[in-house]
Amino acid sequence: MTTYYNILYHGNIEMLQGINDVKQQNADHYFEVLPVERMAKLPPERNDTVPLNEYFGNAELKATRGIQKHSMFMGGREYNYQVDEAYLLLGKARYFDQRFIPAKDAFSFIINHYPDSEIITKAEIWLQKTNMRLNYDETALENLQQILAENSEILPEDLVEIYSTIGAIHIKLENYEASIEPIDLAAEYVETYDEKARWTYIKGQLYNQIGNKDSATASFEQVVEFKRRPPRNYMVHSLMEIFKNEDHQAEDTPYVKEYFQELHEDWENRNFLDFLYFESAQHYLKIDSIDLAIDYYNKSLREQPESTYLRSRDYFNLAEIYFDKASYKTSGFYYDSTMTNVDQSTREFRLIKKKRDNLDEVIKYEDIAIETDSILNLVEMDDQARIAYFTKYTNQLKEEAKSLFAQQKKDERMANVVAPQIGGFGGAKSNSGNDGSKQEFYFYNPAKISSGKTKFKRTWGDIALDDNWRLEGKKASKGNTNEDGEEEPEEDDNLFSDPQFDPQTYISEIPTDKKIIDSISEERTYAYFQLGVIYKEKFKENELAIERFKELLTFNNVDEKLILPTKYNLYLAYKNLDDQANTEVWKQNIIREHPNSRYAEILLNPRSLRDGENSPNKVYARLYRKFQKQDLKGLLEEIQYWEEEFTATPMLPKFKLLQAQVKGRLFGYHAYKEELELVALDHPQTKEGKKAQKLLNNLNGSMKNAKFKPDNNQDDFKLVYYFESDDYTLEELAQLKANIKQGLTELEYGQLKLSVDIYSKDYNFVLLHDLNSKLGSEGMAELLLENGVTLKEWEYFPISKDNYSILQIHKNMEEYLKIQ
Structure with a gap:
């Protein structure tokens, strides 16, 4: 009785609290088929000694204590018939804590040691649920179907577990059609409307997966008919699925607008506006109402979705929209935001990152184009136009500063509005301070009155006799006066004395040196050329490419090397657009103005591109x-x-x-x-x-890695003779190699291989290969020198094969020679 009314009772309460906690903390995302059974999210590195949820840990502790303290197993028989229930609770707690092997042990213990238990069927069902979690899907499916076949009387709560698990296995194996019936039966037998609505919604999703939209809509309508009994989220998402299955087009816009407006304004949907706005955006995107789609994606983001997946879809769709509009810089920002909400280990993240990386160059050159355009436009302005331009700019800065300053002063005045501290007009209490000393009434003390006037004037200035003077802070005169009666400068005057408000500050920064201006001009020209090529080649945006190339040709002092490629690219871009007239215009322009160029040759004889000597x-x-x-x-x-x-x-x-x-x-x-x-x-x-x-x-x-390896334990060395390229040509080094080869043959070392290797523009090598040690390499160098095969002035060093690879890759010969 103690086991039943104390241990198991409280343990099962902890279990239910844990399950409810998991349901509340783990938000579903509705872009895929929902999981039939919700489980806690596993951290990247699981510590099995710490429960995922404290309630599951408490339930396991209760079950363990019930077994340890209340089991009466004597003579091969258990006399406390509640212990098998404790083992079932133990297994469930471990199952939901996602420690499936220990959970399986608990369920198996019931089956092996309590064959006559009333809960033997429950234990077998939960054992198969655990097998499913351990990826023994076929085994679990076969055993669950066997339980159904062999037991004529199964409790409804057990049927719920059987059918929901069979459905979950089929979904896991992507047998969507086979999963519909068991999920439907599970929804029929379950008593709680949370699970009933969830599984009915999943049934609708499964019908959508197999393309049966009518049955899917019927299932979603069934969820809507549950009204307020299950959680609201199932109704909202069902309404959106019904809407999507109706496949509304552009001509349905009045109805769609009214439908969405009703959903958005429904107070009960206030927690689902992020998803509702997203689905609204999806519809408008489908019918090519791009501006409305952008508006609703942004509305969805302003609702700060809890689902990271929903946030990623909002950002990703905005990125794609701006990419299609060729607003690549804006698109890049949205791709950045998308990646912060996508798991970095997924293939999707890698694809988005690759697309984003491709935008780096176009963003870089667009920034250069904008900046250099602005500078050169200012260079070309006359003095009067510059003053007018920057005066307008500084006036805007002043207005912004005034607004900010006014707000700051208002905040200060509001902070100084304090309730007056007025004492009483008689009695010992009102005339005494906290320390018991006598306090004089404020207006009886001339010193206090004078000090108060000064403080008031310093805080508020000369205030006009007017209503709301404390809040508005109106001054009677233009400025304050000092002790000598002279008017002090207004705070606005001090505020705008900063150089940032003076147009000359900016005019003085405009470059005047011709070299600097020419450099900026070259940078702009190159940026426009690169943008044209990128738009044409990488993004197939021929119209944007044409715009950039044409602008480039209007610039002054364009490098001659870029003019002809620009014209040829214009020819190709128009050809890609099938614009025959403009294609012919640029073809004739190249032939007429650049008759001796490679491009004119190609245009006159296209086969030369393939067959000519300089093809x-x-x-x-x-x-x-x-x-x-x-x-x-x-x-x-x-x-x-x-x-x-x-x-x-x-x-x-x-x-x-x-x-x-x-x-x-x-x-x-x-x-x-x-x-x-x-x-x-x-x-x-x-x-x-x-x-x-x-x-x-x-x-x-x-x-x-540029660090050289120690020579210990290395058995493949080279002897390197290095020569300055100015002293020996490659042909001369080839002759030296032949001479050394002949000398080695005479010394009976003809099996050694030699080669001439390029090292850098300053040095080249002649190498002897296949030496066994550093000491042996040095001995070979001495042998060659003694026999006159090599010359004394030839510099050399021994090096292992691995270190030679590092030396050639990183070009760090000097560093290697220092450590020898």
Whole structure:
């Protein structure tokens, strides 16, 4: 009796409180099929010694005490028939605390040790629920169906658990059609309207998943008919699902507007406005009422949704809208906000981040374009126009400052409005201070009156005799007077003495040096060219590209190297838009004004782009062969020349990747990484851009380490002779290599391999490979010197194979030589 009325009674109360607490704390998001059974959210690193919810911990403690203190297991028999109930409570507490292995042990103990228990069926059901949580879905499904087949009399509360679990398993396995019937039966047997409404709503979601909108709508209408008995959220979301299944179009706008307005103004829906506004926005987005969609997405955000997923959808949809409108900078801000509300481990986060990264460059160049446009516009203004422009600006600043100052003064005056401290007019109490001393009435003391007047005037100034003088603070005169009777300057005068309110402050900052102006002009021109290329190539926004390219051609002193590629890009952009007239205009312009250019040749003979000696493919092949042969002298300059020639061709990413490889070979890790980042960012959709990203990932791994490894335990060394490139050409080094090879053969070391390696623009190497130790490498150098194979003035150093890779990647030979 003690077990039943004390331990189990309070333990089951704790269990129910824990379940209700989980329901309240874990908000559902309705973009997917809701979970049939709500569980507490697991922290990233679970500590099994700390319960997820204190109520489940208390329930487990009660059950454990009931077993430990009240079990009467004697002679292989349990005489306290409440102990099996305690084990069931123990298993449930562990189940909801998501410690499924210990929970399974508790349920299995009932089945194995209490075969005649009245709750044996409950234990078997909860055991299968636990199996489902442990991902033994088929086993759990088979055993639950067996329980149904073998038991003719099952309590309704047990049928609820069986059918809801069968439904949950089918949903987990995405067998949506098979899950509808058990979920429907569970909703029929359950008594609480919370679960009844939830499972009926889930049934509607499942019908939507299989495309049966009529049955889905019927299920949602059933939820609405429950009215106020279940929680309000199920009704609100059911109304929105019914609305979506009706598939309203633009012609239904009057009805839709009235429908949404009624939902928004319903006081009972005040806690669901975030979702209601979101669904309103979704509808307007579907019918292309973009401005209304933006308005309602922002309204949804202003409601500060508790669901991070809903916030992420609001931000993401706004980002997509502005992206489609080509407002890439605004779109980038919304993508940033989206990523703060999306789990970083998900594929969606990675896709959004990639899209956001692609916007970095366009945002960068748009900012440059805006800034340089503003500066150059001011440079071109005459003095009168500049004064007018900045006077207008400083007047705005003054108005803002006045408004702020007035508010501050009002706040100060309100803070000084204190109830008057007036003593009594007689009696010992009113004339005495706290210390018992005699207090004189204020107006009987001339010193106090004079001091009070001064303090009043200092606080309020010369106040006019008027109503509400304490709140308005009106002054009788323009300014206050000092002790000499002179008028003091107004506070406004002091306020606007700051240089920020003087137009000349800004005019003096306008550049006048021609070199600086030319530099700003070049920066603007390059920004406009890059924006045109990005809009055309990366975002396929040909109209925006045309706008930028045309503006570029109106600028003064444009670099000649950009004019021809700009015109060719205009030709291509109009061609992409199938605008034959403008395509022909720019084609003839190039042929007429630049007859000897590569682009004119391409336009006159399109096959030359593919077949000519200087076609992009053949030029690239020629340059790449030079790179493979380590013929790097002048190669970088040659690549950069052809890059400019082929700026508007699809071959540009290949030349940029080759340039990155050449720079990496000559200048090392940081130059290589910087160039690869540019290729990956500028051309993310091309094969070269993807290859650059892959190489970057490798660089950021093991190649990032620039620290040399100790020589201990290394058995593969090289002997490196290093020569200044000004002293020995590659051809001469090849001859030295042949001479050393001959000397090694004579010394019976002909098996050693030699090579000539490029190190940098200043040094090149001749290497001996396959040496076993550092000491052996030094001995080989001495042997070669003694036999006249090498010269005394040749500098060398031994190095392990791993350290040689680090030295070539990071170009840190000087650092290596210091530690030898």
